[in-house]
Amino acid sequence: xxxxxxxxxxxxxxxxxxxxxxxxxxxxxxxxxxxxxxxxxxxxxxxxxxxxxxxxxxxxxxxxxxxxxxxxxxxxxxxxxxxxxxxxxxxxxxxxxxxxxxxxxxxxxxxxxxxxxxxxxxxxxxxxxxxxxxxxxxxxxxxxxxxxxxxxxxxxxxxxxxxxxxxxxxxxxxxxxxxxxxxxxxxxxx
Amino acid sequence: xxxxxxxxxxxxxxxxxxxxxxxxxxxxxxxxxxxxxxxxxxxxxxxxxxxxxxxxxxxxxxxxxxxxxxxxxxxxxxxxxxxxxxxxxxxxxxxxxxxxxxxxxxxxxxxxxxxxxxxxxxxxxxxxxxxxxxxxxxxxxxxxxxxxxxxxxxxxxxxxxxxxxxxxxxxxxxxxxxxxxxxxxxxxxx
Numbered sequence: 001x002x003x004x005x006x007x008x009x010x011x012x013x014x015x016x017x018x019x020x021x022x023x024x025x026x027x028x029x030x031x032x033x034x035x036x037x038x039x040x041x042x043x044x045x046x047x048x049x050x051x052x053x054x055x056x057x058x059x060x061x062x063x064x065x066x067x068x069x070x071x072x073x074x075x076x077x078x079x080x081x082x083x084x085x086x087x088x089x090x091x092x093x094x095x096x097x098x099x100x101x102x103x104x105x106x107x108x109x110x111x112x113x114x115x116x117x118x119x120x121x122x123x124x125x126x127x128x129x130x131x132x133x134x135x136x137x138x139x140x141x142x143x144x145x146x147x148x149x150x151x152x153x154x155x156x157x158x159x160x161x162x163x164x165x166x167x168x169x170x171x172x173x174x175x176x177x178x179x180x181x182x183x184x185x186x187x188x189x190x
Numbered sequence: 191x192x193x194x195x196x197x198x199x200x201x202x203x204x205x206x207x208x209x210x211x212x213x214x215x216x217x218x219x220x221x222x223x224x225x226x227x228x229x230x231x232x233x234x235x236x237x238x239x240x241x242x243x244x245x246x247x248x249x250x251x252x253x254x255x256x257x258x259x260x261x262x263x264x265x266x267x268x269x270x271x272x273x274x275x276x277x278x279x280x281x282x283x284x285x286x287x288x289x290x291x292x293x294x295x296x297x298x299x300x301x302x303x304x305x306x307x308x309x310x311x312x313x314x315x316x317x318x319x320x321x322x323x324x325x326x327x328x329x330x331x332x333x334x335x336x337x338x339x340x341x342x343x344x345x346x347x348x349x350x351x352x353x354x355x356x357x358x359x360x361x362x363x364x365x366x367x368x369x370x371x372x373x374x375x376x377x378x379x380x
Contacts, residue, residue: 015276017275019275019276020276023276023277023300023303024302024303028267028268028270028277028299028300028303029265029267029300029303030256030259030266030267030268031265032259032260032263032264035256035260036260058248058249059248059249059252059268062249062252062253062256063252063256063266066222066252066253066256066257067256070225073223074222075221075222076219076220076222076253077218078218078220080218082291084291085207085289085290085292086205086209086210086211086213086217086290087213087218099275100274100275100276101275102275109218110213110218112214113213113214113219
């Protein structure tokens with residue numbers, strides 16, 4: 001997605017530890033117009049797949065999942081990272097390591113909200129080693145739902161998580177795939 | 191907002207501890223069409239206020255903040271509940287007690303993303319004792335930004351947090367205000 005690649009080059013910042021910071025437009029402060037274009041683009045990439053649910057992980061996957069679900073015209077379900085008083089005991093859960101938070105989270109969705117009748121698109125803001133998407137796919141499988149595919153805004157192609165999922169036959173679409181990243185340059189996959 | 195009140199009566203569940211569960215359409219599984227109507231309604235309630243930023247708190251405030259920001263046509267900033275590798279040290283922060291999580295969170299936004307030039311609408315899904323909104327308002331004040339007002343999807347009117355903020359002269363709009371809630375009925379403020 002040219003608009004996103006251009007924005008990454010313009011406003012993204014590379015921090016030590018190969019962290020690409022896009023907090024000024026994608027996952028802390030969020031550009032609503034860009035978000036809308038991202039939603040449109042995702043709905044085009046998965047047109048015709050009869051998706052009836054978008055699944056993401058709190059918190060930074062939620063904006064683009066909502067934007068995509070708006071254009072796909074289906075509900076959004078977001079997996080939670082901690083048990084709250086308003087969630088039932090009856091959950092599917094999966095253990096996911098978070099690179100940016102530096103911790104493990106038992107992500108969960110209520111069983112009532114993810115069922116074998118669902119055709120699910122899994123969305124997250126970043127795809128690096130694939131830990132978050134793998135956890136979300138695990139939830140889809142536990143529910144006996146159909147996984148239509150996965151979509152990330154930004155894939156760190158050189159970390160291999162996306163290609164590993166593709167090698168399993170999963171349709172993985174990333175709006176910008178970074179093949180190389182140094183302190184001074186970001187190179188996208190053609 | 192009639193549509194939201196009707197949906198609460200139809201699909202909301204009252205759990206022990208006066209918890210209103212709306213996870214089937216508002217803050218776990220999210221009805222995209224309802225979310226869009228919520229965004230439209232908020233933009234109408236705050237039309238003419240020249241809002242240039244919507245501020246919310248992760249995670250469940252994010253969907254409606256994004257929907258409102260779409261119609262207001264401005265960016266969304268969401269306060270984070272924990273320090274991540276991609277957030278700078280340079281943050282405004284405020285301590286907030288979460289009723290549904292049963293813990294305290296030091297909520298934070300990067301100083302670069304909230305400034306004295308901002309006219310801010312603060313949004314959250316629930317307003318009960320007002321702890322989350324008060325924390326978000328604290329961030330707005332620390333930045334020297336202008337608080338335009340606050341908006342919640344559901345206000346538990348009988349807990350008094352909303353009226354306390356209104357008594358301070360803050361414009362607080364809630365889309366559905368509950369004046370009484372028992373195991374068998376939910377009564378909205380006229």
